Amino acid sequence: MSIVAVIGVTGAQGGSVVTQLLQDPKWKVRGITRNANSEKARGLAEKGVEVVTADVNDESSLVKAFEGAAAAFVVTTYWESVPTLGRDGAGLEELEQLKNLARAASQSTTLNHYVMSSLPPADKTSNGRLKVPHLDYKQQAIDWMIENTPELWSKTTEFWPGWYTSNLAFLPTMRFTPIPMSAGYAFIVPSSPSGILPISGDAQTNSGIVVRGILNSGAKAYGKVAVCVTDYKPMAQLVDVFEKVTGKPAVCLEISDSDMAKIWGDFGVELAAQLRFSEEFPDWNSLAPGRIIPLDELGVDGKLINFEQALTALKDQIM
Numbered sequence: 001m002s003i004v005a006v007i008g009v010t011g012a013q014g015g016s017v018v019t020q021l022l023q024d025p026k027w028k029v030r031g032i033t034r035n036a037n038s039e040k041a042r043g044l045a046e047k048g049v050e051v052v053t054a055d056v057n058d059e060s061s062l063v064k065a066f067e068g069a070a071a072a073f074v075v076t077t078y079w080e081s082v083p084t085l086g087r088d089g090a091g092l093e094e095l096e097q098l099k100n101l102a103r104a105a106s107q108s109t110t111l112n113h114y115v116m117s118s119l120p121p122a123d124k125t126s127n128g129r130l131k132v133p134h135l136d137y138k139q140q141a142i143d144w145m146i147e148n149t150p151e152l153w154s155k156t157t158e159f160w161p162g163w164y165t166s167n168l169a170f171l172p173t174m175r176f177t178p179i180p181m182s183a184g185y186a187f188i189v190p191s192s193p194s195g196i197l198p199i200s201g202d203a204q205t206n207s208g209i210v211v212r213g214i215l216n217s218g219a220k221a222y223g224k225v226a227v228c229v230t231d232y233k234p235m236a237q238l239v240d241v242f243e244k245v246t247g248k249p250a251v252c253l254e255i256s257d258s259d260m261a262k263i264w265g266d267f268g269v270e271l272a273a274q275l276r277f278s279e280e281f282p283d284w285n286s287l288a289p290g291r292i293i294p295l296d297e298l299g300v301d302g303k304l305i306n307f308e309q310a311l312t313a314l315k316d317q318i319m
Contacts, residue, residue, distance in 0.1 A: 210226055246315060
């Protein structure tokens with residue numbers, strides 16, 4: 001049984017990875033979290049997870065957390081810092097965190113697979129026209145790894161999770177808005193109704209399934225990108241599925257980027273930037289030529305929960 005160290009075990013992606021790997025007898029899960037005494041962390045310990053305290057801002061704590069691990073899954077939390085640091089400030093912090101993780105992982109003598117949650121680079125893909133910090137600073141970290149931790153990079157797999165269906169339930173900027181004195185709802189987004197959204201379906205389930213597939217693929221996945229997207233849907237089709245699931249009438253309304261910023265501040269600006277990038281470059285499988293490892297090669301094709309299935313499960317929370 002090999003140890004896999006998982007960063008962010010109390011979050012959506014890390015928690016999903018833990019859930020899946022606990023079902024796999026090949027892996028012993030070491031959960032790395034800032035607070036091992038939190039209710040979620042204690043619950044994981046009761047399930048058999050080795051819970052370890054470490055902080056992505058503290059490289060020395062990460063070195064200890066990676067000791068003896070054969071594999072690692074790492075994820076950062078850009079959005080947590082946007083309110084205090086702004087879009088680029090949060091990105092710079094994320095960049096330093098990813099450097100800390102890479103340096104720490106590089107010091108492990110046992111680590112043979114490093115799985116990094118990242119996203120397609122907007123700046124590089126658009127030749128500098130489009131800036132999306134929560135995408136671009138991850139790419140800066142990858143560029144840094146290629147130059148500074150080449151041995152680690154040679155055994156790294158990127159995991160690109162699409163947009164979470166649960167955002168429609170829990171993200172205020174993306175919720176359907178009830179129309180007063182009407183049974184209807186409005187989906188107000190900084191995107192054309194024809195703009196394509198890459199959706200990860202039920203990310204809280206699918207993330208772990210795909211990462212488990214990556215880890216069990218071993219060297220075949222080195223240097224590759226695994227795209228966790230179940231649906232590529234135009235915004236207008238999201239509304240169609242909402243109507244089907246809820247039985248309520250709904251419309252898709254495009255809001256300008258400037259109005260999005262006026263209402264939601266930096267969160268609105270960042271979301272608008274992401275969706276405008278998606279309008280121009282919707283197909284993630286085309287954004288890393290020669291590096292995509294298909295889901296069927298990971299053995300997970302047909303196992304993922306798609307957008308409509310995930311939204312149906314959230315029916316009571318999206319209205």
